[in-house]
Amino acid sequence: MPETAPETAAPGTAPVSVTFAGSGDAFGSGGRFQACIHLQHEALAAPVLLDCGATSLTALRRANLDPGEIGAVLVSHLHGDHFGGLPFLILDGQFSRRTAPLTIAGPPGTQPRLATAMECLFPGSSQVDRRFELRVVELVPGQTTNVAGIAAQAFAASHPSGAPALILRLAVGGKVIAYTGDTAWTPAITEASHHADLLIAEAYYWDKPVPHHLRHTDLTGHELTARRIVLTHMSADMLAREPPPGHETAHDGLTITV
Numbered sequence: 001m002p003e004t005a006p007e008t009a010a011p012g013t014a015p016v017s018v019t020f021a022g023s024g025d026a027f028g029s030g031g032r033f034q035a036c037i038h039l040q041h042e043a044l045a046a047p048v049l050l051d052c053g054a055t056s057l058t059a060l061r062r063a064n065l066d067p068g069e070i071g072a073v074l075v076s077h078l079h080g081d082h083f084g085g086l087p088f089l090i091l092d093g094q095f096s097r098r099t100a101p102l103t104i105a106g107p108p109g110t111q112p113r114l115a116t117a118m119e120c121l122f123p124g125s126s127q128v129d130r131r132f133e134l135r136v137v138e139l140v141p142g143q144t145t146n147v148a149g150i151a152a153q154a155f156a157a158s159h160p161s162g163a164p165a166l167i168l169r170l171a172v173g174g175k176v177i178a179y180t181g182d183t184a185w186t187p188a189i190t191e192a193s194h195h196a197d198l199l200i201a202e203a204y205y206w207d208k209p210v211p212h213h214l215r216h217t218d219l220t221g222h223e224l225t226a227r228r229i230v231l232t233h234m235s236a237d238m239l240a241r242e243p244p245p246g247h248e249t250a251h252d253g254l255t256i257t258v
Contacts, residue, residue, distance in 0.1 A: 015257035016041045016175045018198065021059040023232045023250040025204065026081035030239045032252050033059035034081040035232070037200065038070075041173035044149045046071025046100065050168070050179055050200070056085030057092060063253050068096050072148035074139070075106030076181025077157065077165035078113050087118045087125065094130050101133040105147040107154075109163035111136040139166055155192045157183035159212045167192045175258050178226060182233065184211070185218040190225075198258045199226035200250075202233040206241055216244055230256065 017040040024032025034053025038060070047065070049056070052073045060067050067089055075083050086104060093102060104110060114136065118126040139145055141156040141164060150172045157165035159182045168179045169192040178193035179200045193199040204213040216231070216238065231238070232250040243249050248256075 013174060014042050016173045016177065017255060017257055018177070018200075019063055019065065019255040020230075020232065020250040020252060021063045021065060022053055022055060023234075023252050023254070024081075025233050025235055026053075026079070028055075029234065029236045033062070034085075035076075036060065036085065037179070037232075038063070038065050039150075039170075039172065039177070041175075043173045044071070046148065048148055048150060048172075049073040050170075051076055051082040051181070052085040052089060053081040054084035054088075057088050059252065067092050068098055070102065071100065072103040072105060072150075074147060074150070074152060074168060074170070075104065075110060075166075076168060076179065077107060077159055077161040078109065078163045079161050079182070082181065083110075083113075084117065086114055087121050090118070090130075090134060091122060091125060093132055094128070098130075098132045101135060103135040103137060103148055105137040105139050105145065105152065107164040107166050108138050108140060110138065113163065139168075141166065153192070155188040156186070157181055157188070158186045159183045169193070169196065177258065180214060182213060185214060185222070189214075190222060193224055193226040196226040197228065198256075199224065199229045201229055201231055203231040203238055203244075203247075204233055204235050205237050208237065216247075219247070220244070228258070 019038040022033030022036035035051035036056040037050035139154040153169040155167040159165035178196040
């Protein structure tokens, strides 16, 4: 069962439930699943995922979360550890006789990359008739798009992935959740997380410079106004350290309320 951290929602306000089904990096450091964050709120018709790495079906089921209930997936960028689980999620819906629509929202280029991935992994799968509608929506930096009841504002990240990578600011249930995805430090992080209720931030290394990724020292070296910061996508270097002061660290199965 997911583990639950103390609730932080204001009295009388229904909280947003955030479950880190997958909190790991691309390489499974610490035995963790790849990026897969499950959001649920009474204002949403169905749960929404933030990213869907290749291990996401297993991660969701390990956390006792039904993949068939997912209404939308918001994708930060088109690397396999953030987007590679989509072919499996779609095929799972097909074989489980799903009928509810599924929306995939990601950066420009998501639709052709998804079709390519499906054909690479399961030839012919991108062209089959399904019982459910598969919608693909583009999230464009500088714009806000409504996705399944969430107002998703996209910012340009600094992370080459063959298509624009995104930092996301999400408004859901009266709360604001910001998500860095993978990115080198950029002032867009400060903007996207301005007075957010929660910032979910990559902290790949403590202080070692790694191109196109965030270090913990990048986060502590800038003024961030988010009310709560949870670190994810951590390498073995980060996992070996004591939890940093003022920042929480995610682990697979962790559920927090915002």
